[in-house]
Amino acid sequence: MNKEHATGLRVAIVGASLGGLSVANVLHRLGARVEVFEYFPHGFHDRGGALGAVDTDLLHQIRGNTGPTSRRPIRSHGHFYGDLWQYLMDGLPEDTVRFGIDVQEIIEPTSETPRIDSAGEQRSFDLVIGADGGKSTIRHYVTNEVPQYSGYNLWRGLVPVDGIPGPPSGTRTINGVRYETLGFPFVTGRGITMWNCGIYMMTPESEVAPPTRNRQVTSSKTDELPDWFIPVVRALFGNRNAAFWEACAAHGKVSAHGVWEFAADVVVNNRIVLLGDAAHMASPRTGAGAYTAMVDAVTLAIALQQHDTIGQALRFYNDDTVERGLLLWKRSRRAATYFAPKTSPVVSPAELAISPSERLPFPTINQEGAS
Numbered sequence: 001m002n003k004e005h006a007t008g009l010r011v012a013i014v015g016a017s018l019g020g021l022s023v024a025n026v027l028h029r030l031g032a033r034v035e036v037f038e039y040f041p042h043g044f045h046d047r048g049g050a051l052g053a054v055d056t057d058l059l060h061q062i063r064g065n066t067g068p069t070s071r072r073p074i075r076s077h078g079h080f081y082g083d084l085w086q087y088l089m090d091g092l093p094e095d096t097v098r099f100g101i102d103v104q105e106i107i108e109p110t111s112e113t114p115r116i117d118s119a120g121e122q123r124s125f126d127l128v129i130g131a132d133g134g135k136s137t138i139r140h141y142v143t144n145e146v147p148q149y150s151g152y153n154l155w156r157g158l159v160p161v162d163g164i165p166g167p168p169s170g171t172r173t174i175n176g177v178r179y180e181t182l183g184f185p186f187v188t189g190r191g192i193t194m195w196n197c198g199i200y201m202m203t204p205e206s207e208v209a210p211p212t213r214n215r216q217v218t219s220s221k222t223d224e225l226p227d228w229f230i231p232v233v234r235a236l237f238g239n240r241n242a243a244f245w246e247a248c249a250a251h252g253k254v255s256a257h258g259v260w261e262f263a264a265d266v267v268v269n270n271r272i273v274l275l276g277d278a279a280h281m282a283s284p285r286t287g288a289g290a291y292t293a294m295v296d297a298v299t300l301a302i303a304l305q306q307h308d309t310i311g312q313a314l315r316f317y318n319d320d321t322v323e324r325g326l327l328l329w330k331r332s333r334r335a336a337t338y339f340a341p342k343t344s345p346v347v348s349p350a351e352l353a354i355s356p357s358e359r360l361p362f363p364t365i366n367q368e369g370a371s
């Protein structure tokens, strides 16, 4: 297969987040006829938090903006999700993405032309790409493996910087478990400068949400900050941190993102392909989930260009993506060795709220660098 062969390839992409739009961009430029189906009814240009780490060179390569003058300025650190999303969206012809379509089924999934039912109309494709995130509905057509809970939550706070000092950072270790907070500023698409801050907290699985539709724009318990939260933050990191998170709750948003991990053993079955979080999920601590989805997209495009047949190309993509997914998963597991070590019983953060001076864990606190 080469660029000429890819021309006219009918590709359905399920999911219009960073992974889906990345692969839509690269395949569109190869000449494929790309259609993207997205569950949410509208785009994400003004939604989401910030990603701390993004390979901007790779992003420009995906958009085909390789000359310095054609590049839209993308910040080197602290990237608003909505801004990245819009940048990728701008690289596609109008009407490439169809919003409000929940793809629940692939018809004749083992054929060379699997079909998708969109709004009552069945359509055939040469390739169906599941870029539908951690809660993927396409995944089970390819593998029986499912994401596993890591043992900890990431709480994210977003708030306009105006008049709010921070975000403070800090690390505490209690009975061998690390609790960590850190953050950075970023600019939203509307030009508002916001703080983006996170706290990694060991949490029992019963208290976290299962994988969500879109890790950046959905999260659990957004409007229900538990009573224990601010007291625990104060006990862990001090008054300045507690004041910062109170400000997030009052003037911004606090949300909990359960950390789920996954590395698929296989990412291709005939003409069905997994990409991004559908294929591999890692802790935000790795700073590489979206990055890996973008590498998947470029790898698939290169595979299609360099191989004689679509089957060979997909075998190459499978082997490369499975290997990279495993490496990512291993990095994620390393983070879990300190945020939720197997040697420590899983403690609910709510337990930490009860009278610090009287509770057992607190006298054994080892303070490593709270500020």
Ligand SMILES: Cc1cc2nc3c(=O)[nH]c(=O)nc-3n(C[C@H](O)[C@H](O)[C@H](O)COP(=O)(O)OP(=O)(O)OC[C@H]3O[C@@H](n4cnc5c(N)ncnc54)[C@H](O)[C@@H]3O)c2cc1C
Pocket: 014, 015, 016, 017, 018, 019, 020, 037, 038, 039, 040, 049, 050, 051, 052, 053, 054, 101, 102, 103, 104, 131, 132, 133, 134, 135, 136, 137, 154, 156, 212, 213, 214, 215, 216, 257, 275, 276, 277, 278, 284, 287, 288, 289, 290, 291, 292, 293
């Ligand atoms: C707090 C936080 C910080 C992070 N920071 C970073 C970072 O700094 N750097 C980094 O590289 N990564 C980071 N990540 C990880 C990154 O957000 C994810 O890896 C990335 O969003 C995955 O993109 P995706 O396109 O594969 O899946 P998702 O973003 O999950 O998108 C999947 C899309 O598919 C759609 N969909 C799902 N099911 C269906 C269906 N049945 N039909 C149609 N559409 C469907 C969803 O609505 C969604 O839009 C972070 C994650 C979190 C939570």
